[in-house]
Amino acid sequence: MYTDYKYVQECLKRIETQLGWGDAASWHNDVFIELSERIHQETQVLLSPTTLKRIWGRINYKSAPSISTLNALAQFAGFQNWREFKTSQPEEKPSRFRKIIDEKVGVIMLSAAFMTIVFISLFSLSDPERPAIDPDRIEFTSQPITGDLPNSVVFNLDLDGIESGDVVIQQSWDETRTVRLEPGQTQATAQYYYPGYFRSKLRIDGSIIKEHDLFIKSDGWLGTLDYSPIPKYFSEAEVVRGGLRLPEDALQELMSREDPLVSAFHYVNDFGPVSGDDFVLETSIRNIYHEKWAVCQRVNLLILGSRSAIIIPFSIPGCISEIGVMMSEVYLGGKENDLSGLGIDFSESRDIRIEVTDKYIQVFAEDTLLYSGSYTQSIGRIAGFRYRFVGAGEVSKLKLMDSGGKVVLDHNFN
Incomplete structure (x- = not known):
C-alpha cells in the first residue's frame, strides 16, 4: 500500500458522490470510458480507462499513481491540484495516550508476528497440498432471461x-x-445493459477453471442514449429512417442538455467464422450535432470481437489530444501519441474504410491513409459493431467483407 493510498481513496469517494453513478463496484467498461472522457473535458488531462480501473482497484496494480494522474483526479474533484486536496483533509493527530498504547501494541505485534511465522513453518511441514481442481467435475453454464435489453443472465x-x-x-x-460468490452458492445473476459477445469465465483462487460464450444480440440495429447506469433504448424501426439516426424527439432531448451525453448505434449478430484480425469494413459517417459540449465531433467506431475489441476514434483536428485508439491489448492515448491523422471534420458525410490484415490495421478516409498500427492478441471472431457519438450522428452505410473479399454484411440506409 503506497503512502497516499488513504488520500486517494478519499478523493475517489468524492468523485463517486459528485458523479452520482451508483456504487463504483458495479461500473462496467463503458462507464470507465465515459469517466475518462469527462475527466479530460474538465481537466484537459487524458487518463485512459485502464488507468482509471487500476486506481479504482478493478485491475491488480500495486504501484502508486503518478503525480500528473493525482493532479487530474484532484482537479476533477474540485481542487486546484493534489497538494491542495491533501492539505484540505483533516490530519489525525494521535493523543499521548494513543502514542503509549501504540508503542506497547508494536511490541506485542512484533512478538505475535514472530510466533505466527514459527507456527506457519511448523504447520506447513505436515499440511498436505490442496489437490488440483478437475474442471470436468465443475458445472458452469449461463442463460439469459429475455431476448431484450436490459437483460439479466443467470449463472x-x-x-x-x-x-x-x-x-x-x-x-x-x-x-x-x-x-464474487459466497461458499456454497450455486446460482448468481448479472445485469447486461448493452448487446455484445461476452466470454464468461469462472475463476477459482485467481485461475481460470472454466469458461463459455455468452451472446447477447441486438435484434437488428439498436439505438441508445447512454445514460448511466441504464441507457435509453430505440428499436430498429425507430432509428433506420433514411439513414441510421436517432428519432427527432431523442435528438431534441440530447441537444437541450447542458452536460455531454453519448448516443450510440449497435449491431450485434452471428457473422459466422469471420476473423476480427483479417477483414475490410466500409462505412459512411456524419456528425449532426456539434454545438456546445459536442463541438469536438468525437466519434468512436467499435469492432466487437469474441475475445476483445478494436476502437477507432475520430474528432476535429483541434481535439485529437482527447481521443485514444484501442487495438485489442494496445491502448494509445492522444496525449502521448500522434493521432493527428484521425482528426477530420464530420460535418459532411465521410467515407471511412478500415482494413485489417493479420492484426495490422489501416484506416482511410476516402483514399487518404489516416492511421496504421498493429497488435498481437487476437480479438477473435467478429461479433458486432458500435458507433458512439459524443453528441449525435448519422450512418448511411456499413459493409463488411472477409479476408477473401466475400461480402458478409451490406447495409445501405439511404
Missing part, C-alpha cells in the same frame, strides 16, 4: 468438493466486470 454452478473462499465469475473479456 448456474456446481462446485461440489471445491474448498475455496475466492470464487469469481468474470462476465466478459473485461477483467473488471466480476461477480
Whole structure:
C-alpha cells in the first residue's frame, strides 16, 4: 500500500458522490470510458480507462499513481491540484495516550508476528497440498432471461468438493466486470445493459477453471442514449429512417442538455467464422450535432470481437489530444501519441474504410491513409459493431467483407 493510498481513496469517494453513478463496484467498461472522457473535458488531462480501473482497484496494480494522474483526479474533484486536496483533509493527530498504547501494541505485534511465522513453518511441514481442481467435475453454464435489453443472465454452478473462499465469475473479456460468490452458492445473476459477445469465465483462487460464450444480440440495429447506469433504448424501426439516426424527439432531448451525453448505434449478430484480425469494413459517417459540449465531433467506431475489441476514434483536428485508439491489448492515448491523422471534420458525410490484415490495421478516409498500427492478441471472431457519438450522428452505410473479399454484411440506409 503506497503512502497516499488513504488520500486517494478519499478523493475517489468524492468523485463517486459528485458523479452520482451508483456504487463504483458495479461500473462496467463503458462507464470507465465515459469517466475518462469527462475527466479530460474538465481537466484537459487524458487518463485512459485502464488507468482509471487500476486506481479504482478493478485491475491488480500495486504501484502508486503518478503525480500528473493525482493532479487530474484532484482537479476533477474540485481542487486546484493534489497538494491542495491533501492539505484540505483533516490530519489525525494521535493523543499521548494513543502514542503509549501504540508503542506497547508494536511490541506485542512484533512478538505475535514472530510466533505466527514459527507456527506457519511448523504447520506447513505436515499440511498436505490442496489437490488440483478437475474442471470436468465443475458445472458452469449461463442463460439469459429475455431476448431484450436490459437483460439479466443467470449463472448456474456446481462446485461440489471445491474448498475455496475466492470464487469469481468474470462476465466478459473485461477483467473488471466480476461477480464474487459466497461458499456454497450455486446460482448468481448479472445485469447486461448493452448487446455484445461476452466470454464468461469462472475463476477459482485467481485461475481460470472454466469458461463459455455468452451472446447477447441486438435484434437488428439498436439505438441508445447512454445514460448511466441504464441507457435509453430505440428499436430498429425507430432509428433506420433514411439513414441510421436517432428519432427527432431523442435528438431534441440530447441537444437541450447542458452536460455531454453519448448516443450510440449497435449491431450485434452471428457473422459466422469471420476473423476480427483479417477483414475490410466500409462505412459512411456524419456528425449532426456539434454545438456546445459536442463541438469536438468525437466519434468512436467499435469492432466487437469474441475475445476483445478494436476502437477507432475520430474528432476535429483541434481535439485529437482527447481521443485514444484501442487495438485489442494496445491502448494509445492522444496525449502521448500522434493521432493527428484521425482528426477530420464530420460535418459532411465521410467515407471511412478500415482494413485489417493479420492484426495490422489501416484506416482511410476516402483514399487518404489516416492511421496504421498493429497488435498481437487476437480479438477473435467478429461479433458486432458500435458507433458512439459524443453528441449525435448519422450512418448511411456499413459493409463488411472477409479476408477473401466475400461480402458478409451490406447495409445501405439511404
